[in-house]
Amino acid sequence: MRSHYYFSVKDILERKYFEHAKVMAGHRGLSRQVKWVHIVEVTSIKNLLNGNELILSTGLALKEEGSFLSLIHQLGACEAAALCIELDTNISTIPSAVLEWADEFDFPIIVFEKEVPFVSITQDIHAVIINQQYEMIKKLDFYAQNLNKLLLSVKHWRDILQVLHKELDVPVLFQLKEQDVKVHPLMCSSEEELFLQNYYRDKDSKDHHIVSTKVILFDQEYAELCIYRYNHPFSEYELLILDRTSTALAQYLMRELYFDEQKRLEESKWIMSWLKGDQSYDRLATFMDELNVSVHGGVVCICKTNTLDEKEMLDFTFFNLVTKSIFEQYGFKVVPERIDHDLIFILLDTRNAGNWKGRLIKAYGKIGRSGFFEKSSHSVFATGKYQFEMMDIHKSYETAKDTLAFRTKVEGGDHYYFFDDLHLFRLISIVNENVNMGEMIEEFLSPLIDYDREHDGNLMMTLKVFLSCQGSKQETSKRLFIVRQTLYHRLKKIEDLLGEDFMRSDKRVAIEFLLAAHEYLQPQSLLKKTKIQ
The missing domain is CATH 3.30.450.40 (GAF domain)
Structure with a gap:
C-alpha cells in the first residue's frame, strides 16, 4: 500500500537519469521519504539539513575514508533520505566501513556508474515535489469542505x-x-x-x-x-x-455534548423530584423502561470537588462524561444532577448487587486517577445506603448527605466514604442528641486528656492505636513509628491513669466508644496530633 503524496527513495530510482543507478547499501531504507534535493561537496553539513533530503555528490570531499564516515554519520543524524554518489569522477569505490554502517542503519547509498547531470536531477525531483504540494493543498481543501458538509447531517x-x-x-x-x-x-x-x-x-x-x-x-x-x-x-x-x-x-x-446538556436541563426537574421522593410510580417506570437495562438496585453518590468552576457548564458536562464512562465500566448506569456546588450521581446497578461496593470503590479509584482529578486534592465522594427499590432512591440521597456531613469525623486519606461504614458515628450522633457526651468523656478520659495537654504527650493517640491493633504491642509500635520501649512506657502511664484493668472487655468497649465520641466532637484535636516524638 502506497502513501498519499509520499515520494520515496524507491520512487526516485524509477525517475529519469537513474536508469544506471545502483543501490550499494541500505536496501531496507528505500521507503525513506524525500522532501528536497541538495548537491553537497563538503563534509560538514549537520547544520545545513532539515531532514529527508536526497544528497547528490561527486565525492570530491570523500576521498579519505574518515571524511566519508564523518559525512555519512552526519547524514544519519540529520535523518537525510539517501546519498547518491557519482563514481569515477573523484572516487572509484565506496569504503566497506561506510557500506557496513549504511546497511546497519538502513541508510541507502546509491552510485551512478555513468556521469549524470545533477542540475537536471534536482530540477526533475523538485518539480515532482512542488506539484505534489500543490495537489495536496487542493485535495486537503476539498476534504475539509466535505467534512463540513457531513457535520450538518x-x-x-x-x-x-x-x-x-x-x-x-x-x-x-x-x-x-x-x-x-x-x-x-x-x-x-x-x-x-x-x-x-x-x-x-x-x-x-x-x-x-x-x-x-x-x-x-x-x-x-x-x-x-x-x-x-x-x-x-x-x-x-x-x-x-x-x-x-x-x-x-x-x-x-x-x-x-450541548444536546446532552440541554436534555439534562430538561430532565433536571424530574430528577430532583426523584431525589426528594416525590416522583410518581408511572413516571419512574417509564424512565426505567427507556433505559433498556436490567437494574438490580441503586445508590446515590454526592461528589464535592474544587475542580469544577461553578460558572463553567462545559467543565460539568465533561466531568459527567468521564465519570459516566468509568461508572459504566463497573456496572453502573449513571443519572447525573447538580445541586448548588455538589454533583449528584444516581448509580443504577446493572450487575450482581452482592459486590456493588467493591466495584464502586474501584470506580472511585479510577476516577481519582483520571486527568480531571489529577491536580485536585479536595475531591470527595459520599455514598448513601444501597436501595433495592427505585422508589426508595431518595433514602439513599438523604444518607449520602449524612455521609458527606460525617466525613470530617473519619480518620484516613481516602476520597470516598460509605454510609455503611459510619455506624459508630451515626450512633454517637444519636446519643449526643440525648446525652451530654462531654461529661462522659470528661469522666472516663480526662486523666489522659489533661496529661497530654500539660506534657504535650500522645497518650490518647497511643491508646486509640493500641486498641485498634487488638492489644498487639508489635503492631502498635509499627503504626506509631516508635520503639517498643517507648510504647511500654506510655502503656504503663495509661495504666496508672485509667487503671490496670482498662483492657477488661466491658471497660475497653466503653473506652473505645468514648475515644470515637471525642474524635467526633473534636475531630481535629486528635487527628492533627499524629507526629510522634
Missing part, C-alpha cells in the same frame, strides 16, 4: 471515521476518554483481536507506521484518533488529513 462519530478510512484506505482507531479502543471499519472479533495485538505491540515500540492526534474539548483531552498500517510510513498529507478529521470529530462531539 452526521448521526454518529463512526460516519466521520468512515470518511477518513475511505480517503486513506487504512484502519482507523478511535478511543474516547477512559473507554476501550474502537476500530473502523468493523471487523470480526478474532480479526479485531489480532489487529489490536499488533497495534499495541507496534505502539509500544514507537513504530513510525502509527500516528495519532488528540481530540481536544474544553481544553481537555477527550479522545484520541489514530491511523495504523504495517508496511509503509505515513506522508505529510495523511497527517494533515488526520488533523482535519480530529477537528471535525471535536466539532461533532461538542454538538452532542
Whole structure:
C-alpha cells in the first residue's frame, strides 16, 4: 500500500537519469521519504539539513575514508533520505566501513556508474515535489469542505471515521476518554483481536507506521484518533488529513455534548423530584423502561470537588462524561444532577448487587486517577445506603448527605466514604442528641486528656492505636513509628491513669466508644496530633 503524496527513495530510482543507478547499501531504507534535493561537496553539513533530503555528490570531499564516515554519520543524524554518489569522477569505490554502517542503519547509498547531470536531477525531483504540494493543498481543501458538509447531517462519530478510512484506505482507531479502543471499519472479533495485538505491540515500540492526534474539548483531552498500517510510513498529507478529521470529530462531539446538556436541563426537574421522593410510580417506570437495562438496585453518590468552576457548564458536562464512562465500566448506569456546588450521581446497578461496593470503590479509584482529578486534592465522594427499590432512591440521597456531613469525623486519606461504614458515628450522633457526651468523656478520659495537654504527650493517640491493633504491642509500635520501649512506657502511664484493668472487655468497649465520641466532637484535636516524638 502506497502513501498519499509520499515520494520515496524507491520512487526516485524509477525517475529519469537513474536508469544506471545502483543501490550499494541500505536496501531496507528505500521507503525513506524525500522532501528536497541538495548537491553537497563538503563534509560538514549537520547544520545545513532539515531532514529527508536526497544528497547528490561527486565525492570530491570523500576521498579519505574518515571524511566519508564523518559525512555519512552526519547524514544519519540529520535523518537525510539517501546519498547518491557519482563514481569515477573523484572516487572509484565506496569504503566497506561506510557500506557496513549504511546497511546497519538502513541508510541507502546509491552510485551512478555513468556521469549524470545533477542540475537536471534536482530540477526533475523538485518539480515532482512542488506539484505534489500543490495537489495536496487542493485535495486537503476539498476534504475539509466535505467534512463540513457531513457535520450538518452526521448521526454518529463512526460516519466521520468512515470518511477518513475511505480517503486513506487504512484502519482507523478511535478511543474516547477512559473507554476501550474502537476500530473502523468493523471487523470480526478474532480479526479485531489480532489487529489490536499488533497495534499495541507496534505502539509500544514507537513504530513510525502509527500516528495519532488528540481530540481536544474544553481544553481537555477527550479522545484520541489514530491511523495504523504495517508496511509503509505515513506522508505529510495523511497527517494533515488526520488533523482535519480530529477537528471535525471535536466539532461533532461538542454538538452532542450541548444536546446532552440541554436534555439534562430538561430532565433536571424530574430528577430532583426523584431525589426528594416525590416522583410518581408511572413516571419512574417509564424512565426505567427507556433505559433498556436490567437494574438490580441503586445508590446515590454526592461528589464535592474544587475542580469544577461553578460558572463553567462545559467543565460539568465533561466531568459527567468521564465519570459516566468509568461508572459504566463497573456496572453502573449513571443519572447525573447538580445541586448548588455538589454533583449528584444516581448509580443504577446493572450487575450482581452482592459486590456493588467493591466495584464502586474501584470506580472511585479510577476516577481519582483520571486527568480531571489529577491536580485536585479536595475531591470527595459520599455514598448513601444501597436501595433495592427505585422508589426508595431518595433514602439513599438523604444518607449520602449524612455521609458527606460525617466525613470530617473519619480518620484516613481516602476520597470516598460509605454510609455503611459510619455506624459508630451515626450512633454517637444519636446519643449526643440525648446525652451530654462531654461529661462522659470528661469522666472516663480526662486523666489522659489533661496529661497530654500539660506534657504535650500522645497518650490518647497511643491508646486509640493500641486498641485498634487488638492489644498487639508489635503492631502498635509499627503504626506509631516508635520503639517498643517507648510504647511500654506510655502503656504503663495509661495504666496508672485509667487503671490496670482498662483492657477488661466491658471497660475497653466503653473506652473505645468514648475515644470515637471525642474524635467526633473534636475531630481535629486528635487527628492533627499524629507526629510522634
